[in-house]
Amino acid sequence: MLMPKKVKYRKQMRGRRTGKAWRGSDLSFGDCGLKAMEAAWITNRQIEAARVALSRFLKRGGKMWIRIFPDKPFTKKPAETRMGKGKGLPEYWVAVVLPGRILFELEGLDAATSKEACDVAAHKLPIRTKYVTRPGAA
Amino acid sequence: MQQIVIQGKKREDRGKNAMRRLRSAGRVPGVLYGGTGKPVPVALEAQQLAPLFRTESGHNALLNVKIEGLSEELAVLKDWQCDPLHGSLLHVDLLRVAKDVRMRVRVPVHTTGDPQGVKIQGGVFEVISREVEIECLPVDIPEEFRVDVSGLMIGKQLRFSDLPLDPAKMKLVSEARTVIAHVVAPKKEEEVAPEAAAAAAATPAEPELIKKGKKEEEGEGEEGAAPAPKAAEKPAKAEKPEKSEKKR
Numbered sequence A: 001m002l003m004p005k006k007v008k009y010r011k012q013m014r015g016r017r018t019g020k021a022w023r024g025s026d027l028s029f030g031d032c033g034l035k036a037m038e039a040a041w042i043t044n045r046q047i048e049a050a051r052v053a054l055s056r057f058l059k060r061g062g063k064m065w066i067r068i069f070p071d072k073p074f075t076k077k078p079a080e081t082r083m084g085k086g087k088g089l090p091e092y093w094v095a096v097v098l099p100g101r102i103l104f105e106l107e108g109l110d111a112a113t114s115k116e117a118c119d120v121a122a123h124k125l126p127i128r129t130k131y132v133t134r135p136g137a138a
Numbered sequence B: 001m002q003q004i005v006i007q008g009k010k011r012e013d014r015g016k017n018a019m020r021r022l023r024s025a026g027r028v029p030g031v032l033y034g035g036t037g038k039p040v041p042v043a044l045e046a047q048q049l050a051p052l053f054r055t056e057s058g059h060n061a062l063l064n065v066k067i068e069g070l071s072e073e074l075a076v077l078k079d080w081q082c083d084p085l086h087g088s089l090l091h092v093d094l095l096r097v098a099k100d101v102r103m104r105v106r107v108p109v110h111t112t113g114d115p116q117g118v119k120i121q122g123g124v125f126e127v128i129s130r131e132v133e134i135e136c137l138p139v140d141i142p143e144e145f146r147v148d149v150s151g152l153m154i155g156k157q158l159r160f161s162d163l164p165l166d167p168a169k170m171k172l173v174s175e176a177r178t179v180i181a182h183v184v185a186p187k188k189e190e191e192v193a194p195e196a197a198a199a200a201a202a203t204p205a206e207p208e209l210i211k212k213g214k215k216e217e218e219g220e221g222e223e224g225a226a227p228a229p230k231a232a233e234k235p236a237k238a239e240k241p242e243k244s245e246k247k248r
Helices: A044-060 A111-122 B016-024 B046-053 B056-060 B194-202 B214-225 B227-247
Strands: A032-036 A040-043 A063-066 A072-076 A089-097 A102-107 A129-133 B003-010 B027-033 B040-045 B062-067 B073-082 B089-096 B103-112 B124-127 B131-136 B145-148 B157-159 B179-184
Touching: A032 A111, A040 A044, A040 A072, A044 A063, A044 A089, A044 A102, A044 A111, A102 A111, A111 A129, B003 B046, B016 B027, B027 B046, B040 B046, B040 B062, B046 B056, B046 B073, B046 B089, B056 B073, B056 B103, B103 B179
Parallel strands: B003 B062, B027 B089, B103 B145
Antiparallel strands: A032 A102, A032 A129, A040 A089, A063 A102, A072 A089, B003 B040, B027 B040, B062 B073, B073 B089, B103 B131, B124 B179, B157 B179
C-alpha cells in the first residue's frame, strides 16, 4: 500500500478541507479519469482497492496513473481508553482530496471499457466522483 | 483555422462580487491586451466562447473581438481559467495579434490507426506528447496534426520530426527528437507470493523519521549519550496520574 518512505514528524494536525482543488484538477497524462466531487480523506487501503479494480481492466492493455498520494498520518486512540494522555498512535495514511481533484487517469482503453473501469473503481471510494475525458474525445 | 466573432463590452467594475454578478448574467470577465494598444478589461458573451472549449484545437481559433465603443480587433485565446468542479469558464485572456507577424502556438497532435505492434505483437501503445509548439502566421495555424501510427512496431517511436510540417509556413519550436507515441512491450505484473503478501499486511511498517542534527550527535561521541536518560525519565512521569486513578 502507498505510504511515505521518510517523514519529518510522525503525527500531524488534522487541518481543514475547504475550497476546491485548483491544482491537479485537469487530465495531465491519460485520455480519461476519475474526478472527486467531494472533499475527503482517502485512505491508502481505499486507493489500493481502486487501483486493483482498475488494473483488472488494464490487462487488455492500457496504462494507469494514480494522481493522489496518502502522505498524512491518521492517528487513533486504542479502544476503551480514557481521554487525555496525548495524541493516539498513527494507524494508517490518508490523502487529502478536495472537490475537483483528479484521482486516477487511464489511457489505452476504449471509451466503454474505461468508463466501466472508472465506475468499478468509484465504488471503492468513499466520495461521489465523475468520469471525465479530454475535450473532443468520445 | 476557423475565425469566430466575439462580442463584448468594456468592463468598468472590478472585484469578485461584480465578477460573480457578471457571470450569473451569462458573461465572462476577461482582458484584451498585447500589440500596440493598452490593456482593456472586457465582459464577453459566454455562449460565444463556449465552442472554443468543445474541441482541443478550439483554443487556437482566431477571434474577431468586437467591443462596444472600440474598433474590431484580431486576437487569440492566450489563457483561461475554469472552475475545477463544474468546468464553467471564469476568466479569459485575449492577446491581440497582427496578421503579418509570426506567433508561437501549441497545436494538438492526434494519432490514427491501430499500431501493428499492438495488433500483431501484443504491445502497449502509449501517447507521450499531445501537443507540439510551432511558429507560424495567425492565418496558417493548423487545427491539428493527424499522424498515422498503424505501422508502429514494438520499440519504434514517432517523433515531432516526423510531423508533416509545411516549411514555408511553419517552423517547429519544440524539440524535434521528442517522442509523440511509441509501442512498448507489455509489463508483466509480479505475482506476490500469498505468504509474503500476508506478512506485509500484518506488519504495517512505519516510515523512517528524518532526524535533526544527526551529524552533531555523531561528532560529540560520548556526550551524545547524555540525552538518553532524559528520554527514559519521560515514561516514568507519565505513569504518575495512573496511580492516582487507582486510589479512586
